[in-house]
Amino acid sequence: MKINLSHGSGGKASSELMQSIFGKHFSNPILDKMEDAAVLDIHGKIAFSTDSFVVTPVFFKGGDIGKLAVCGTVNDLLMMGAKPLYMTAAFILEEGLDIDDLERIVISMKNAAEEAGIKIVAGDTKVIEGKGGLFINTSGIGHIPEAFNVSASNCKPSDVLILSGNLGDHHACILSHRMQIENGIESDCAPLNTIIEAMFDAGIQVKTMRDVTRGGLGTILNELAEMSGCGIEIIEKDLPVNASVRGFCEILGLDPLYMGNEGKMIAIVSEKDADRALALIKETQYGKDAAIIGRAVSGHGVTMITPLGGKRTVDVLYGEGLPRIC
């Protein structure tokens, strides 16, 4: 069965779709009330974020648009030091979307939300003309502990940058699908809870952290450098890149520095904590390939030390990169 415009009318067909797909899989005591908004009890400092997802194809190796939509918002909350609590899910469905595909995506969201410990508490569905695709917006709320102090302004020269894993997997995976290139490259789409918990539970003082998504590491590091008032120096040979992704990039002339990821983060810690933080991250499911990639220095901007010892300025991404990767 396919989605048609009546599923977005607010009438009978809308409410049947809501019950049979969203209500069925997302069911929880808050959502089940089906009111205009979820009612929650919150006390303290919270993080509030939003993200829309428009990736094509909607199914890809290692995930789908639903998993991406949950992990993306979970990771945004985590980066603010928040424990993800509640999330909304708003769907814009194109006419012709297969309802079985929609259900598969919804189940994938349910599983990702369970893994990340976040509850989907409110939603919305609209239907538009189109080619059978869909867009998902997720907005999330998380609780920030009072003692929490993570901010780019904490960084000082000599602080160490840890990258939680290989660069470019998600980007290379989506591009492979679009170019119909058969390879084993999987998206890294994942919630980063365990990596962060590992560091915080062990008492590591994380100075700042950022997920490395659209725009790639190069763009994110430039933002971090600007916000921290430090320069950043990274070592090219220490950047972790999976061998298949490296090969793929070489053939196509892509630079992993500007490729998007969906389950990677940078943590900046003081020099004395760096080795211990790295070891903790490497023990987690999504942090096996973590590496120390550089450090904060006095000055400004981002510089990369090449394998031959030269210095190259790393700028932000210009132009379009690959559109619709998230």
Next chain:
Amino acid sequence: MKINLSHGSGGKASSELMQSIFGKHFSNPILDKMEDAAVLDIHGKIAFSTDSFVVTPVFFKGGDIGKLAVCGTVNDLLMMGAKPLYMTAAFILEEGLDIDDLERIVISMKNAAEEAGIKIVAGDTKVIEGKGGLFINTSGIGHIPEAFNVSASNCKPSDVLILSGNLGDHHACILSHRMQIENGIESDCAPLNTIIEAMFDAGIQVKTMRDVTRGGLGTILNELAEMSGCGIEIIEKDLPVNASVRGFCEILGLDPLYMGNEGKMIAIVSEKDADRALALIKETQYGKDAAIIGRAVSGHGVTMITPLGGKRTVDVLYGEGLPRIC
């Protein structure tokens, strides 16, 4: 200048768009931090809602997609008894969208948010291929006072239904634009704060309330009847409909009972409060045409008393109504 895919890349063009349009007009101390999520202080019971907006055309008499996106989420929060506090705004822009049009929409959102007393604190932008249109998701948080008790389950037979104004204006306005019919019909798109404040400030015990949007009054009343465990009886001749909208509906064979509105609500109050509540609503800017339209009765379902004294069952909307009206 037009939106192109580079505006969604996460690189330089994205950040320039963010600064020059969103940052410029939505500026406030929370948003200006431009972190992955907004950091807020919240204590108590909150309402959390989400809504996507896909209306075409994006500009219409009485409003535009931006005003609609703000009012829609504000009204969802208000209906839960919440004072709207914070909102996110996520844009999916189609390539070719005129940047001046985008700015006009953003300014309209800023004005609507100011009127409704809500702050836009976080956002997101994606760009997709398309025909130069856009979709907006807004998610909102509001604070629910401890003493607040508004729920369909409070309703009892003899309680009175007040409708805050004329039916069908928004729907008829959008349809007129699409059919290129020249008339004076304006969307009723508006935030409902003042209507609700008028009742609550005067100590009216509102038993339940709902905004009357997609699906129309017929669908909303059926939902209210089911959730309250009461029947609902409405008087056809007492339903307020603007003369131009009535004429428009008669020509096209449309039923105002199933037409969408964007600035109308139903309040259910006890019989003793009804006249006073009506008078208070009629004094507000968006409640001039309010009317008592019926009452809760024992039984179930929704019945309409016709001008000749007959009874007609009012069902929920079947089929598609008019798509993409919100």
